[in-house]
Structure formats: structure tokens, C-alpha cells
Amino acid sequence: MDLPTIIQTVANSIVAGSVYAVIAVGLAMAFGVMKMANFAHGEFFMVGAYTVYVFYALMGWPFPAAVLMAIPVVALLGVATERFIFRPTRENVLAGFMATAGLAFIMQVLVGQIWGVGLMRSVPTPYMGAMDLAGARVGWQRVIVIPSAAVMLLALWYFLRHMKAGKALRACAQDPETARLQGININRMTMLAMAISGALAGLAGALMAPIHPVTPYMGHSVILTAFIVVVMGGMDSIAGAIIAAVLLGFIHTFVTTLSDAVTAQMVGVACMAVVLIVRPQGLLGRVKA
């Protein structure tokens, strides 16, 4: 590999890592609060991309507005999922997970029937041109993913650390029973967690819409990666998810450049298996009592 290729690959790795981070943090967040494991998280990502397709490519809204629209749309989807799937199956993690697998089927069919299954929907690139980095060229469309992801994650961090609702959410994640005794409404907190989780997935999908092929089945490849990241990071650890996401972003991109995408997936899974053997609770996971 020559220098421009290396720079190019590093830049692509950071882009991939930040997208993985936004997706995986949403997944880890929902799992942290009341163990909601969402198999349809990849489909949330897909709906985010379709929101941009509808508002930007079909209706001609400005791109940033379309991206911002994806946040409430998918957040609402998250709230509905919490209310109708996770709340009734709260005492059984696997049941909620399997039911959301059914939800994933439903969403794929609905989106496919409304906007067509066959060819991918093309979302024109709003930001043409590329940034020149010592001989390597990185498209602006990819570059803007990095600050967008960073702003979103920083906002989440501020919310969780410094705002009352965020603190309540963390309390609920640590010990739901005690949190309830403090007067925290658990149902409202799980709803909030799913709204944030959905918003993050929707945002990631919206940002990726012009880069990633938009199809009803685009969530498939996302969900496996997201779960690898979350298991490596430690299931309910947000910081762990971010670290693992960046790590996996580099691994995936470098292996894809050197070999091919299938090998990259396999290496990712192998890394997860190693983490499971050496440190079953994940990189930053807490050991359960």
C-alpha cells in the first residue's frame, strides 16, 4: 500500500467507525435500559435512509432538513416498538428479541411494497466534490458523516451526564427497582431509551442514504455488524460500543481494501469470538453479579 491509499483507507475507516458507533450506541442504549434487544435496529436504519429518499430525493427538501426529519420519524417507530413489543415481553429478553425479528420482516415487506423491491432507490449526492488529503481524495459526503456522528454522540453524552432525564435514564439502567423507588417512571424511561435508540439508527441511515445502496434489505448487513460491536464493547456499555465501533471500522475497512468484503465480515466475527473467549463480558462490560 502506498501512502495515499493508506490515508484513504484510514479516512474511510474513521467514516465507517463513526457510523457503526452511532448505530451501535443506539443498540447498547436500549439494551442497557431494561434489556431491550432490538433485532429490527437494522430496519430502523433502513427507514432512516428511506426518509431521506422520500423528503430529499422525491419531495426536494434540502438535505439537512431531510436528515433531521429522519430523527423524529424513526424515534416514533422506536416508541411504538417499545409500547407494543418490548413492554409486554419485558420479563423475557429473548422473546422481545425474536418478536422484533418479526417486526423486521414486517418492515421489509411494507417498505418493499410501498417503494418497490427491485432496483435500489438512488439518492443523489447533495455534497459533490472531494477533500484532498495528501493525494487521497475523500468525498465531502463521507466527510460530513464524521462531525455529524460526533455531534450526536456528544449531545447524547451531555444529556446522559448533565440533564435530569438523562440521569434518570442511567439510574434506570443501573437498577430499575431502586430507580422506581426514587419516583422514576420506568415505562417513560424505556420509551425514552427506545426513542433515542431509534433516533440514532435513523440518523445513521439518513446520513448513509446517498452513499449506501437504499433497498428494503439494507438493514441486514447493518444488524450483524452492530451486534458484533455491541457484544465486543460489552452489551450495555456505551463507551465500550464506541471503542469497539471504531476498532471494527478500521478492521473492516482495512481487510476490505486488502482482501474483500466477505473476508472483512469473517474477520469481524472472529474478533468477536476472541473477545468472548478472553473477556466474555466485553471490553468495557461489567461482570454481572
Next chain:
Amino acid sequence: MTRENWIFAVFLAAVLAAACAAPFMVRPYSLEILIIFMINLILVCSYRIPAMTGDWSLSHVVMMGVGAYTTALISQQWELSILLTVPLSAIVAGIVGYIIVMPMIRTRGFGFFIASFAIGEFVRLTWVKFRDVFGGPRGMIGIPSGEIGAIDLFFPVPKYFFVLVIALICLTIMYRLGRSRIGSTFTAIYKDEELAEAIGINVPHYRALAFATGTFFAGIAGALLAHHLGAIDPKNFDINTMVYLIIWIVVGGSATFWGPIVGLIVMTFAFEWSRPLLEWRPLLFGGILIFFLVFLPGGLESLWGKIRDRLAPRGGGGEGPASSAAADE
């Protein structure tokens, strides 16, 4: 024998007689469905073995694929009899299952589910990646239907009886296994892992054993599927197929041996009836899955127990084969 045992024996004989008469009564297309049904029967029952210890996996269909690919490879390499390819594929699937469960054993419950998803995907991707051996995304073709002596299993009726006999053998073994000491050990691990450990059960060992046994039988189902279809590709064994298997189990319930079978029967009918609505089928099945998980978490088998309680409150009766449905959960 108690009265319930007699009813059960008569019922079993009737099912067997119907199964033997079926190929001469139904249309060729229905026979095709019956063959697939028998293969799925082995698959769905084998899923219950690791599930008895509480380990729900998402790699079971991939393990079936290991059996199918082994069959494809060995029948391409050597001209072995179908009586050898099927057990050999099962053994390979069992060994692969034992290897992949080693990292997974460190996790429990939901973690196990996810780990099995990822590791199963790893196995499946090896078929996509190594084109020379496994044919890549296009898969492998030209798998012989096999023959026993002078009987060519290419024809539906002999093939049906072959699959029926294999399915009966497998089901009997799995049924006996579930009621044996080993089966009780599996259930003990599910009921209370720490207690099981305290009375000297080597929990990781038995969990690995349950998983490998499950994959062994899944390998048989895969071998039969490969011989039946004649061509396989990695898409046959992806997560969508796995979700359908989960739907059978959830609809039927997994507390007893009979739950998954009931689920498979019901969903096979649903699958055939929804044929005109082909592109809406995943939506329908997804809806069914959510409905059962939210409103009837015990599956159809738990319904049986509820009806019994309604008809004969505190009914005594012997330890009938289907009577423990409501006892669990």
C-alpha cells in the same frame, strides 16, 4: 399400561398408518411438501435439544447447512451410498457444532443467542468465500438423489419412505433422549443452573453436549435436504430461514417434545395457504411471531394444558406424554 398410554399408542399407530398410505393418496405436489415436512420435522425437534438447557441458538439452520454441504462434497468426491453420506454428514455437523459452541459456552441466554448468530454467519460466509471448494454464492449443484440397492431414490415415493424412516428413527432417539437421564440433566441446567452445578453436574460439558447433539440431528436434516433438492447455496441457510424455524418453535412452544411438532404442522399449513400472497408472507409470519410472543408465550402446547384444566380441574391422570405441557413455565 395406563389408559393414556393406550390412547397415545393408538394415536401413534394411526399417524403411522396415515403416513404410509399418504404417498398413494395425495398429488405429487403434496408429496413434495410431505418430504420437506419430514426434513423440517427432524430440524425442529433437534432445535429443542440445546433449547432444553436454555440455550436458544441462531446458528441451527447453518448447522443444517454444514450437513448439506458435507453431503454435497462427499458425494462429489466419492460415490458413497446415501446410507453413508447421511450419517457422515451428521457426524461432521456434530463435530463442527462442538467446535463452535466452545467460545459460545462462555455466554448465556441472550449473549448466547447473539454469539451463535455471529458464529453461524462466520460458517456461512466460508461457503461464500471459498469458491473452489463450496462454489461461492452460487452454491453446489448435481448432488445425487442416492439409491439403496436397486431402488432409485430419485422417484418421489421411495424417497418419501426413505425420509420417513430416517425421520422416525431420529424422532424416536430424540424422544428417548429427552426422557433419559441426560435429558433430565439438560432440563435441570435450564431450571436452575447453580443448583445443577452444586449437585455435581458439569454444566459447560452438558451444554456443549446438548448443542452438539442438536447439530448432529440438524446435520441429518441437511443431508436429506441436499439429496432431495440436488442443489444448495448459502442463501438456503441464512437468517431468514432461521427466523422461520424460530417461528415454528414459538408457535408450538418448546416445553414438551410435541410443541415444536405442533408448531411445524400449523405453520406448514399457513405457509401453503399463503402461497397466493407470496410477497406478503414475511409480513404475515412476522405478525404471527409477534402475536404469539406477546399474547401466548407458551405456544399452542400451553393452550392444551389450559383446556385440560378447564375441562377437568385438578385432573389426576398418569404422566401422559402431552400432560406436562402446562407444568413447565
